[in-house]
Amino acid sequence: MMRFCVLFVVLLVAGSLSAQSPAGNNSRVLEVSPELSVQELTPNDQGEYELSSGEKYFTSLVVKISGTDTFENSSVATDGSIYPLELDEHADLDRGLQSLPVIFDFPRQSARLLLPNVSESFSVYYINAGELPSSARTAGELKPLIKTPGSCEEPESVDQSEWRKGLSAPSYSRSYTETEHLIVHHSATSNSLTDYYNVVRNIYIYHTQVNGWSDIGYNYLVAPDGTIFNGRDPGDGEQDLVLGAHFCGKNSTTMGVCMMGDYSSTEPKEEAISALEALLTWKASKDMLDVLGSSPHPLNGDLNTIAGHRQGCATQCPGDKVFEKLETIRQDVFATLQACSDPLVVSTVTFYPNPSEGDVLIELPEETELEAVDLVTMNGQKQSIGLINEGLNGYRAVTSFLQPGVYVMMFKLKNELPQYKKIILR
Structure with a gap:
């Protein structure tokens, strides 16, 4: 009876070892597509994991964790380089979190994962993007x-x-x-x-x-x-x-x-x-x-x-x-x-006076529609101005409240490119 129990334990351990993946964890790497494989892992006390995609290479990897676990103090190490795991803030998950891909310049077959803050099983996605010439x-x-x-x-x-x-x-x-x-x-x-x-x-x-x-x-x-x-x-x-x-x-x-x-x-x-x-x-x-x-x-x-x-x-x-x-x-x-x-040329819109000590009058060609007028300082700061309809094809731009200086006035007519011209306010 004792011999049978010992033999049973030996066979059980051997069977467990043979079922382990090359990553040294009790799970297999499952191929989802030629470019993607996934492995589900169980957390251990050390929070360290030897990762391997088996015989296939991978060019990046992604980690998904469950519940309230976090990626804090987590990283991936390979060939002397350490890559922190960064949270993908916009992964659409019902539960848990997902990392951004950790990408490598050259294909890998193994890496070490440091994941100290997980309490539930988690998944590692191995991406193989292949190689260009x-x-x-x-x-x-x-x-x-x-x-x-x-x-x-x-x-x-x-x-x-x-x-x-x-x-x-x-x-x-x-x-x-x-x-x-x-x-x-x-x-x-x-x-x-x-x-x-x-x-x-x-x-x-x-x-x-x-x-x-x-x-x-x-x-x-x-x-x-x-x-x-x-x-x-x-x-x-x-x-x-x-x-x-x-x-x-x-x-x-x-x-x-x-x-x-x-x-x-x-x-x-x-x-x-x-x-x-x-x-x-x-x-x-x-x-x-x-x-x-x-x-x-x-x-x-x-x-x-x-x-x-x-x-x-x-x-x-x-x-x-x-x-x-x-x-x-x-x-x-x-x-x-x-x-x-060519902001110094305005072919269809005219305005006066220029220089101006008060408001600026704007005239448009017939059958045109003015969508916007903006005034921009020479260092690129846009200034808001009022625009008053003075009748058909005519407007008054309220500029008298602005600081004296050189500006660029931008006219936007419907269905046309913006037009520009310099103006001096005194």
């Missing part, structure tokens, strides 16, 4: 970024057919939207990454296969070296008009641009800001947007035309170091638009 691994090797810095032309960008090579294209019925607000995000991924194609590919798989979205959420993504990637696939429509999934569930009238990296405390590179400004300038010129203005949105009754994600809902995105630059970005974009639009 080595010649295309670094974004800067492919093409220059901006055709003509300081212009209003559309900047060059990497098409989906290039960065998505080898991955399945999305298949769904697209929606499109006119644009009133340009929303800036950050991906909160590691600033040490250099393979920007790989970053975009992993975000794409994360959005579509982990979050279950139809496509990548952003219209565009901007890499730290200034390379612009086309994001959400527009199908037969336009890249900047396809409706995304990036602004707190209220995406109509918005275009989303994601700055790749974590800018909570790290300054974005000059190349990335220049690329962002080039993209926003082109879009504002194309759609005749008032980049110094604001307008109502379901999430914000007075949302800036160029706004940060955090201005719509509770989030730290796009990080403090990008958010605090948005006012300068608005002014830079406005200055470039002025140069593109």
Whole structure:
């Protein structure tokens, strides 16, 4: 009887060991698709876990936890590098929390997870974005970024057919939207990454296969070296008009641009800001947007035309170091638009006197409709002015209360590009 009990215990232990996954936990890695595998793990007293996707490689991983557990003091370590687990503030979960993807420049087969604050079983998602040819691994090797810095032309960008090579294209019925607000995000991924194609590919798989979205959420993504990637696939429509999934569930009238990296405390590179400004300038010129203005949105009754994600809902995105630059970005974009639009010439609108010591009279050509008049200081600050209808095709702009100085007056006629002219107030 004793021999039978000993033999039974030995067989039970052996069976348990043989059922363990290569990660050393009592669970198997289950393949969901060629790009995604998932493993459910049981917490241990140490809060440390050896992760392995088995024979497959992974290029990023995501952790989902349950209940009131947190990602505080949690990280992933591999090849001497440590990556903190960052909460995805907008993952749509009924219960628990989800991390943003921890992305690696090169494929991995193992990693160490530090997760000390979990009390219930949790899941690890292994993403395998595959590899592009080595010649295309670094974004800067492919093409220059901006055709003509300081212009209003559309900047060059990497098409989906290039960065998505080898991955399945999305298949769904697209929606499109006119644009009133340009929303800036950050991906909160590691600033040490250099393979920007790989970053975009992993975000794409994360959005579509982990979050279950139809496509990548952003219209565009901007890499730290200034390379612009086309994001959400527009199908037969336009890249900047396809409706995304990036602004707190209220995406109509918005275009989303994601700055790749974590800018909570790290300054974005000059190349990335220049690329962002080039993209926003082109879009504002194309759609005749008032980049110094604001307008109502379901999430914000007075949302800036160029706004940060955090201005719509509770989030730290796009990080403090990008958010605090948005006012300068608005002014830079406005200055470039002025140069593109030749602000010293107004061909259809006239106003007088100039210089003026009081209010300014405005005359319009017949059968035109004046939508807005704005006065902007030479350093880009917009000043509100009153507008009084003086009769058919005539208005009086109330400017007598403004400080003396040089201003730019912007006229917006219906269905026309803005027109500009300098004015001196005495």
